[in-house]
Amino acid sequence: MNITEEQMKILDIFIKICMDNASRVFSKTIKRGALIELVHTQMVDIGKATEDMNNDSREMVGAMLGLMGEFPGKLLFMIPREDALVLQDLYLGSPPGSTKSLDEYTEGTIQEIGNILGSSIGNTLAADFGSTILPTPPQVMCDFAGTIFQTLILEEAMEHDELILTETKFKLSDTEIDCNFFLIPDINTLDDSMYKLEKMTI
Amino acid sequence: MITTINQEVVTVGVGDLKVAGIPKILKTSLGSCVGVVLYDNVIKVGGMLHLMLPKCKDRNGKLSKYADTGIPLLIDLMVKRANANKRNLTAKIFGGARMFNISSDMFDIGKSNILETASILDRLGIRISARRLGGTKGHQISLDTNTGIVQSRILGEPTVKY
Numbered sequence: 528m529n530i531t532e533e534q535m536k537i538l539d540i541f542i543k544i545c546m547d548n549a550s551r552v553f554s555k556t557i558k559r560g561a562l563i564e565l566v567h568t569q570m571v572d573i574g575k576a577t578e579d580m581n582n583d584s585r586e587m588v589g590a591m592l593g594l595m596g597e598f599p600g601k602l603l604f605m606i607p608r609e610d611a612l613v614l615q616d617l618y619l620g621s622p623p624g625s626t627k628s629l630d631e632y633t634e635g636t637i638q639e640i641g642n643i644l645g646s647s648i649g650n651t652l653a654a655d656f657g658s659t660i661l662p663t664p665p666q667v668m669c670d671f672a673g674t675i676f677q678t679l680i681l682e683e684a685m686e687h688d689e690l691i692l693t694e695t696k697f698k699l700s701d702t703e704i705d706c707n708f709f710l711i712p713d714i715n716t717l718d719d720s721m722y723k724l725e726k727m728t729i
Numbered sequence: 730m731i732t733t734i735n736q737e738v739v740t741v742g743v744g745d746l747k748v749a750g751i752p753k754i755l756k757t758s759l760g761s762c763v764g765v766v767l768y769d770n771v772i773k774v775g776g777m778l779h780l781m782l783p784k785c786k787d788r789n790g791k792l793s794k795y796a797d798t799g800i801p802l803l804i805d806l807m808v809k810r811a812n813a814n815k816r817n818l819t820a821k822i823f824g825g826a827r828m829f830n831i832s833s834d835m836f837d838i839g840k841s842n843i844l845e846t847a848s849i850l851d852r853l854g855i856r857i858s859a860r861r862l863g864g865t866k867g868h869q870i871s872l873d874t875n876t877g878i879v880q881s882r883i884l885g886e887p888t889v890k891y
Contacts, residue, residue, distance in 0.1 A: 671867045688794075
């Protein structure tokens with residue numbers, strides 16, 4: 528798969544717009560300033576991309592969902608277990624420290640946040656680019672960071688040694704929650720998706 | 730890849746392999762993938778392969794992603810590049826979890842990875858001295874090249890040394 532510098536720039540701009548919209552929706556939901564910052568979008572070797580994550584010993588909670596339609600791909604929202612409890616309090620408007628242990632409500636919260644992020648990207652495509660994508664229901668996993676991330680990239684990695692990975696960091700005002708949001712465009716249909724994006728941006 | 734950099738913990742990525750002498754910790758996290766740890770206890774050299782799929786089947790790409798091409802490659806690296814003796818090598822294997830809620834064994838990648846790994850090691854004459862396989866959760870493993878001990882961790886379960 529060859530992707531030109533120009534195409535990568537277009538992809539980068541498109542993802543930034545999606546992340547800005549997702550930040551706004553997410554801020555409204557948790558009634559607190561939230562910023563999803565794009566770290567990078569780049570073509571990465573699967574081995575290199577997973578080295579740091581395979582060294583992370585923390586228990587994580589992740590919501591994984593697929594994007595179907597004109598810009599197919601996969602999304603993963605991942606957060607350390609301890610931070611998921613803090614996020615649940617924020618999401619439910621409970622006083623800090625109310626959630627003591629990870630249960631089905633925490634998993635539901637993470638699932639819902641996955642939904643919000645997926646829908647935000649879908650809405651951005653529909654509103655700003657006149658195109659449609661549909662997110663699949665999120666699947667929640669509790670495991671090591673590396674294990675969750677491998678599940679996300681397994682299909683892509685079966686056929687390719689490299690993938691396009693968008694990595695973002697969440698910043699929430701007055702909290703130090705450490706969470707990540709990854710977007711992996713489907714590499715098999717990327718040429719087609721890029722052609723559509725290029726046409727939309729003209 | 731032979732690790733020569735001065736870094737104590739060396740992490741192995743998905744579909745990758747690394748070989749290291751002392752004093753190093755080789756580490757990875759596994760889901761349905763299988764981790765193959767080879768160790769020569771005479772010269773204290775260890776190797777770790779993180780394989781994703783059982784068979785290469787003429788696919789293009791990295792040989793270390795597959796059991797049937799990755800295991801011979803790891804042995805080759807250890808013998809030719811790190812001067813290990815094949816007769817001294819023993820294997821410890823981990824992972825191969827069923828990460829997806831599926832009823833058919835046909836799509837259980839973890840199980841296929843385990844079966845192919847055991848078969849290849851047997852064919853190549855490498856004894857498996859320890860294993861912790863299957864389940865529905867991920868594994869995190871780390872090899873201490875000084876002792877050959879592998880620590881295996883599964884969330885919610887005690888860490889076990891092999």
